[in-house]
Amino acid sequence: DAGITQSPRHKVTETGTPVTLRCHQTENHRYMYWYRQDPGHGLRLIHYSYGVKDTDKGEVSDGYSVSRSKTEDFLLTLESATSSQTSVYFCAISRSRDRAAGSYEQYFGPGTRLTVT
Amino acid sequence: AQKITQTQPGMFVQEKEAVTLDCTYDTSDQSYGLFWYKQPSSGEMIFLIYQGSYDEQNATEGRYSLNFQKARKSANLVISASQLGDSAMYFCAMREGRNTGNQFYFGTGTSLTVIP
Numbered sequence: 042d043a044g045i046t047q048s049p050r051h052k053v054t055e056t057g058t059p060v061t062l063r064c065h066q067t068e069n070h071r072y073m074y075w076y077r078q079d080p081g082h083g084l085r086l087i088h089y090s091y092g093v094k095d096t097d098k099g100e101v102s103d104g105y106s107v108s109r110s111k112t113e114d115f116l117l118t119l120e121s122a123t124s125s126q127t128s129v130y131f132c133a134i135s136r137s138r139d140r141a142a143g144s145y146e147q148y149f150g151p152g153t154r155l156t157v158t
Numbered sequence: 159a160q161k162i163t164q165t166q167p168g169m170f171v172q173e174k175e176a177v178t179l180d181c182t183y184d185t186s187d188q189s190y191g192l193f194w195y196k197q198p199s200s201g202e203m204i205f206l207i208y209q210g211s212y213d214e215q216n217a218t219e220g221r222y223s224l225n226f227q228k229a230r231k232s233a234n235l236v237i238s239a240s241q242l243g244d245s246a247m248y249f250c251a252m253r254e255g256r257n258t259g260n261q262f263y264f265g266t267g268t269s270l271t272v273i274p
Binding site for chain 2: 074076081082083084085086089099129131133145146147148149151152
């Protein structure tokens with residue numbers, strides 16, 4: 042358990058409305074990630090953060106923005122939700138399992154199921 | 159090109175038998191990590207096993223082992239003595255480089271069904 046929570050866990054929204062998903066971690070990890078999971082695509086990286094106010098784009102960043110004003114919170118915003126953004130969204134942190142061996146694993150939050158109608 | 163390829167969309171195995179889930183990867187980095195995650199029907203992503211590119215021995219974690227063949231760029235997951243609770247989606251993933259924050263790449267997953 043890496044102390045990651047996501048809110049809300051489920052959300053239904055209408056096309057064109059803004060939506061913000063929250064990821065909260067309690068272990069002071071520097072790196073945080075947002076993924077979306079869709080059938081046939083596995084998990085794809087949307088955005089990630091390597092520190093407070095330091096973020097970068099992932100593979101599928103169009104239509105999404107992020108913010109990280111505190112170490113523990115990483116927010117994902119859909120400025121104007123579209124039906125193609127219906128998905129399950131996972132937040133993750135990167136944690137060292139064996140720093141000497143370079144073993145860094147990602148641990149995931151419980152996910153948020155977002156439906157855009 | 160896909161970084162991670164899982165060619166088995168679905169697999170079936172008899173309870174108590176062993177099963178191998180295939181994973182091939184593509185990287186030009188010398189240092190990388192390979193991971194397997196399990197996603198049961200409840201939806202959470204559960205870390206199973208890790209293999210570093212410089213590890214000479216195959217990783218093992220209980221009933222899970224990773225068959226690492228570096229020259230073939232394959233990292234197959236072997237589950238021994240399958241149990242009904244092993245029915246889930248399984249994802250192979252890779253992290254290039256040694257940096258904590260390096261991006262992970264995931265495959266499309268294999269759905270495993272354990273038959274009683």
